Amino acid sequence: MDFNFTSEQDQLRDTVAKLVSQKYDFDTRRKVAKSEPGWRPEMWSQFAELGLLGASFTEAEGGFGSGPIEAMIISEEFGKGLVIEPYLQTVVIGGNFFRHGGTHAQKEEHIAGIIGGETRFAFAYSEPKSRFDINDVSTTAKKDGAGYTLNGHKAVVLGAPFATHLIVTARTSGGQRDANGVTVFLVAKNARGVTTRDYPTVDGLRASEVYFENVAVGADAVIGQVDGGLPLVEKVVDNAIAALCAEAVGCFKVLNEATISYAKQRKQFGQPIATFQVLQHRMVDMFMAAEQASSMTYMVTLKLDEADKARKLAASAAKVQVGKAGKLVSQDAVQIHGGMGMTDELNVGHFFKRVTMIESQFGNTDWHLRRFTELSNG
Amino acid sequence: MDVQFTPEEIAFREEVRAFLETEYPAELRGKYSRDEYSKEDFLLWQKTLNKRGWGAPAWPKKHGGTGWTATQRYIFQEECARAETLPIPPFGMAMLAPVLMAFASDEQKAHYLPRIIDGTDFWCQGYSEPGAGSDLASLKTKAERVGDHFIINGQKTWTTLGHFADWIFVLCRTDPTAKKPQEGISFILVDMKTPGVEVRPIITMDGGHEVNETWFTNVKVPVANLVGKENEGWTYAKYLLAHERTGIAGVARSKKGIERLREIASVELDQGQPIIRNPDFARKVSELEIDLTALEYTELRTLARESQGKGPGPESSILKIKGTEIQQRITELTLEAVGVYGAPYFRGFPLDGDNQHPIGPDYAHLTAPTYANMRKTSIYGGSNEIQHNIIAKMVLGL
Numbered sequence: 001m002d003f004n005f006t007s008e009q010d011q012l013r014d015t016v017a018k019l020v021s022q023k024y025d026f027d028t029r030r031k032v033a034k035s036e037p038g039w040r041p042e043m044w045s046q047f048a049e050l051g052l053l054g055a056s057f058t059e060a061e062g063g064f065g066s067g068p069i070e071a072m073i074i075s076e077e078f079g080k081g082l083v084i085e086p087y088l089q090t091v092v093i094g095g096n097f098f099r100h101g102g103t104h105a106q107k108e109e110h111i112a113g114i115i116g117g118e119t120r121f122a123f124a125y126s127e128p129k130s131r132f133d134i135n136d137v138s139t140t141a142k143k144d145g146a147g148y149t150l151n152g153h154k155a156v157v158l159g160a161p162f163a164t165h166l167i168v169t170a171r172t173s174g175g176q177r178d179a180n181g182v183t184v185f186l187v188a189k190n191a192r193g194v195t196t197r198d199y200p201t202v203d204g205l206r207a208s209e210v211y212f213e214n215v216a217v218g219a220d221a222v223i224g225q226v227d228g229g230l231p232l233v234e235k236v237v238d239n240a241i242a243a244l245c246a247e248a249v250g251c252f253k254v255l256n257e258a259t260i261s262y263a264k265q266r267k268q269f270g271q272p273i274a275t276f277q278v279l280q281h282r283m284v285d286m287f288m289a290a291e292q293a294s295s296m297t298y299m300v301t302l303k304l305d306e307a308d309k310a311r312k313l314a315a316s317a318a319k320v321q322v323g324k325a326g327k328l329v330s331q332d333a334v335q336i337h338g339g340m341g342m343t344d345e346l347n348v349g350h351f352f353k354r355v356t357m358i359e360s361q362f363g364n365t366d367w368h369l370r371r372f373t374e375l376s377n378g
Numbered sequence: 379m380d381v382q383f384t385p386e387e388i389a390f391r392e393e394v395r396a397f398l399e400t401e402y403p404a405e406l407r408g409k410y411s412r413d414e415y416s417k418e419d420f421l422l423w424q425k426t427l428n429k430r431g432w433g434a435p436a437w438p439k440k441h442g443g444t445g446w447t448a449t450q451r452y453i454f455q456e457e458c459a460r461a462e463t464l465p466i467p468p469f470g471m472a473m474l475a476p477v478l479m480a481f482a483s484d485e486q487k488a489h490y491l492p493r494i495i496d497g498t499d500f501w502c503q504g505y506s507e508p509g510a511g512s513d514l515a516s517l518k519t520k521a522e523r524v525g526d527h528f529i530i531n532g533q534k535t536w537t538t539l540g541h542f543a544d545w546i547f548v549l550c551r552t553d554p555t556a557k558k559p560q561e562g563i564s565f566i567l568v569d570m571k572t573p574g575v576e577v578r579p580i581i582t583m584d585g586g587h588e589v590n591e592t593w594f595t596n597v598k599v600p601v602a603n604l605v606g607k608e609n610e611g612w613t614y615a616k617y618l619l620a621h622e623r624t625g626i627a628g629v630a631r632s633k634k635g636i637e638r639l640r641e642i643a644s645v646e647l648d649q650g651q652p653i654i655r656n657p658d659f660a661r662k663v664s665e666l667e668i669d670l671t672a673l674e675y676t677e678l679r680t681l682a683r684e685s686q687g688k689g690p691g692p693e694s695s696i697l698k699i700k701g702t703e704i705q706q707r708i709t710e711l712t713l714e715a716v717g718v719y720g721a722p723y724f725r726g727f728p729l730d731g732d733n734q735h736p737i738g739p740d741y742a743h744l745t746a747p748t749y750a751n752m753r754k755t756s757i758y759g760g761s762n763e764i765q766h767n768i769i770a771k772m773v774l775g776l
Contacts, residue, residue, distance in 0.1 A: 001387065001449045002380045003682030009379075069379055260774055280770040281763070287774060288696050295675035296668075302381040317668045373664045377654055 003298070008065070009073060012055055016077035019050065024081035026347045032084060033204035039084050039162050048117030053091055061111050068242060072301045075243040079250020082354055084205060086120055086159035092243040093236055094121030097167055097184065101224030101232040122163035124154035124210050125233070132363040134169065134233055136177050139212060141170035141185060150185065150215040160208035161198040163189050172227050184229040185221045203354040231308065238315035239304055241362050245297040245322045248358045251351045252290035252325065255333040258348055259283060262337055279336060286332050289325035296321040313375050316368035323365035330355040391453045398461040401426055410462045413744055417500065417542040423464045424497040433495035434471060441479055441491050448681035459630035467539060470494040470501035474547050476621045477565070477614050481606040504534040504548035504592060505615070512764050515559040515612065519594060521550035521566055528566060530597040540577045540590035543570055553609050565611035567603040584747035585725040619760055620694055626759050627701035629674045635708040636667055642741050643715045653715055666707050673700045692772035695765035702755035702762065709749040716742040
């Protein structure tokens with residue numbers, strides 16, 4: 001057992017932290033989020049040049065690191081800058097789909113595309129009525145000669161406006177909520193029959209409603225097994241949960257630092273409000289919540305390669321802890337900032353909104369508590 | 379970073395497990411969960427460990443300890459919890475010893491440390507006083523220098539296992555003129571057999587006798603029993619408390635506690651189904667288990683920092699707060715799980731000669747007293763509110 005980072009990993013953290021502090025100050029981020037196209041393609045190129053997009057792939061895969069630990073480090077530092085670019089969608093989700101489900105040819109082509117910065121993915125899985133259940137798929141893929149024809153509507157596909165490709169779950173057999181019969185497809189975003197309605201999200205990101213109307217794909221568009229795609233999707237989503245938890249931890253650290261420094265300078269009743277014990281204990285609770293969330297992020301990151309049940313338990317436990325910590329930290333940060341915490345001008349509200357959205361991404365606290373309970377008692 | 383155990387660590391776990399299976403004294407088995415132990419039981423356990431060369435699992439080799447890594451200590455604790463061994467009383471082993479190692483004279487180290495390992499001296503703690511609880515620095519027990527001796531007068535309280543102890547380490551006021559309450563305090567070792575030391579039991583609401591009042595009336599103690607410098611005892615007292623807090627997390631015992639809770643909840647019925655199938659109850663167990671996992675990984679991170687030579691810092695207050703909250707919740711849910719059989723009270727029963735069948739399931743007997751008893755955990759070792767103050771001041775700089 002070892003809880004220390006390698007010197008390469010420490011270096012990676014320094015690189016990302018430096019980039020975020022120099023190029024991702026709050027005002028710049030706010031400006032980028034509010035203007036078109038809503039992200040900075042040149043920033044993505046810089047990520048590629050600095051090796052960030054390849055840091056969570058092994059040398060054999062063409063990358064420079066090992067896997068989830070690098071993704072955790074990058075995600076946490078990106079969380080501190082509320083980074084908009086689709087790192088989670090492309091590197092964590094796209095990368096892990098190919099890593100764990102791709103054919104040799106798919107890996108060769110697409111992992112290289114990710115590391116080089118040319119290919120960006122968005123994960124089209126949720127549907128208007130599916131809520132958090134990834135097995136609940138009504139989008140269909142009908143066998144058509146050697147290939148498939150896709151029809152359906154995917155909801156709130158994050159990062160789709162920035163993507164070159166979509167990774168789509170579709171039903172190739174079975175009923176709408178069956179575990180079997182889900183297949184994962186890779187679809188070029190400019191494929192005929194794909195239309196999108198793009199929009200901003202409350203946390204400054206961009207997403208799309210994506211419609212598939214008789215979209216024809218070849219047999220080589222399938223990632224993983226036909227009809228047996230769900231276990232792969234679950235594994236990739238648990239990887240995404242680990243990275244999201246890390247991003248949340250980055251947000252918590254900024255919120256806590258901002259709150260402490262504000263409380264030290266804000267004076268009421270003739271003294272800094274940081275001297276009031278009632279607020280001190282609240283800030284200690286925020287600090288402890290962030291530390292516990294950070295511990296759980298390590299835990300899930302280190303358990304991503306365990307057997308399905310252990311991995312799912314770890315991911316759900318982490319998501320629950322981070323979800324609860326997120327409510328506590330973000331709500332108290334706004335409260336202790338008082339009226340200033342309510343403004344658009346201050347960074348606190350922006351972190352508040354991102355943390356709020358993370359809570360429901362890939363299943364909210366209640367959903368994961370239920371999954372954890374079912375797995376541990378079943 | 380890696381949570382996998384190395385082959386050496388796996389072999390070590392097997393070694394510990396085999397030792398506990400074969401060497402843990404048969405007469406001690408089950409005593410921990412029945413909450414019935416005597417001084418002799420603790421001494422027997424200590425003797426057993428010492429015979430194996432494991433008399434001081436957490437100490438460095440140069441002081442006679444095992445020199446184990448943080449991971450080995452973690453494994454050892456897990457295995458002891460799994461086997462439900464008696465705990466090793468912390469007062470000498472985990473609280474006094476680190477202070478002696480850091481601040482005592484070579485003579486004192488050479489004298490006292492081996493006697494902790496071989497069980498010669500059973501220690502207790504003389505910190506709290508009737509008027510000095512959370513505000514420990516307001517303590518009044520005084521030690522006056524008369525020639526080569528201190529004359530100690532005053533009263534300590536909440537002396538855990540004081541009725542078993544041979545020795546007590548006492549915080550005394552040696553300079554009544556000091557400007558700040560934290561100044562003028564000394565850390566003095568006292569033989570409980572010295573005339574003028576009197577131990578009076580305090581019975582707690584669970585009916586048990588763990589804690590005591592300890593009275594000092596003109597107790598004459600050689601100056602050689604002073605640890606470190608006169609009037610600088612507060613530094614040592616705080617150092618001790620930081621060490622006390624890391625051990626206080628109790629992760630391994632809590633894991634075992636949740637395992638027992640799950641066992642009980644799978645046989646106790648609620649509306650005809652095991653209560654663990656009741657979604658409201660199951661949710662509380664899940665939340666508890668998730669919080670314990672978070673605590674476990676926070677402790678592992680702390681241990682990793684320690685293994686790099688950084689001692690336990692004020693962050694250990696997190697372990698104290700979260701660890702004790704979890705211990706309390708386990709007992710609360712266990713009491714909840716047993717339903718009506720939480721009520722019968724057996725301490726001191728059955729009466730001699732009463733051979734009747736016991737009432738209710740065995741595991742239910744102590745659930746209510748244990749729940750009551752565990753309220754102490756958020757009060758002792760610096761109350762959880764004091765731990766909040768420590769983090770606010772020392773970590774957050776508020």
